[in-house]
Amino acid sequence: MGQVYNGEMNGEQLLNLAVQKIAQEQNEELLQNLRRLVEDQDQTGTSESEEYMRGLYNGTEYMIAMIEGREPVYKESPLTEERWTAAVNNANFMLKEYQNIPTGTFGAITIAQTISRYENGERTKELLDDLEAIE
Numbered sequence: 001m002g003q004v005y006n007g008e009m010n011g012e013q014l015l016n017l018a019v020q021k022i023a024q025e026q027n028e029e030l031l032q033n034l035r036r037l038v039e040d041q042d043q044t045g046t047s048e049s050e051e052y053m054r055g056l057y058n059g060t061e062y063m064i065a066m067i068e069g070r071e072p073v074y075k076e077s078p079l080t081e082e083r084w085t086a087a088v089n090n091a092n093f094m095l096k097e098y099q100n101i102p103t104g105t106f107g108a109i110t111i112a113q114t115i116s117r118y119e120n121g122e123r124t125k126e127l128l129d130d131l132e133a134i135e
Contacts (some may be wrong), residue, residue, distance in 0.1 A: 038064065095108055
C-alpha cells in the first residue's frame with residue numbers, strides 16, 4: 001500500500017504519509033456508503049419505481065466497481081425482449097381465438113386494446129403483466 005513511518009522520514013514524507021492515510025480512510029468510508037446505497041437500491045419497490053431504482057443501482061455499482069478496479073456487475077431488467085415477444089405472440093393468438101367465438105367479442109376488444117398499447121410503443125411492467133395474463 002503506502003509508506004509506513006519508520007522514524008527516518010522528513011516533514012514532506014510525513015505529510016505525504018498523512019495525506020495517503022486520510023485518503024485511504026475517506027475511500028473506505030465512501031465505499032461503505034456506496035455499498036449501503038446499492039443495497040437500498042436493490043430492494044423491490046413499486047412497479048413504477050423498479051426500473052428507476054435498477055438504473056440507480058447500476059450507476060452506483062459502476063462507481064463501486066471503478067473505485068475497486070473491477071468490472072461492474074449490473075442488475076438486468078426483468079422486462080426482457082423474450083418476455084415481450086412471447087406475450088405479444090400469445091396475445092395475437094388469443095385475439096384470433098376470441099374472434100372465432102361468437103360470444104368472444106368483449107374478450108377480443110380487450111385483447112386488441114392491450115396489443116394496441118404495445119404497438120403504440122408502451123413498454124411498462126403493467127403492460128407486460130397485462131399481456132402475459134391474457135388467456
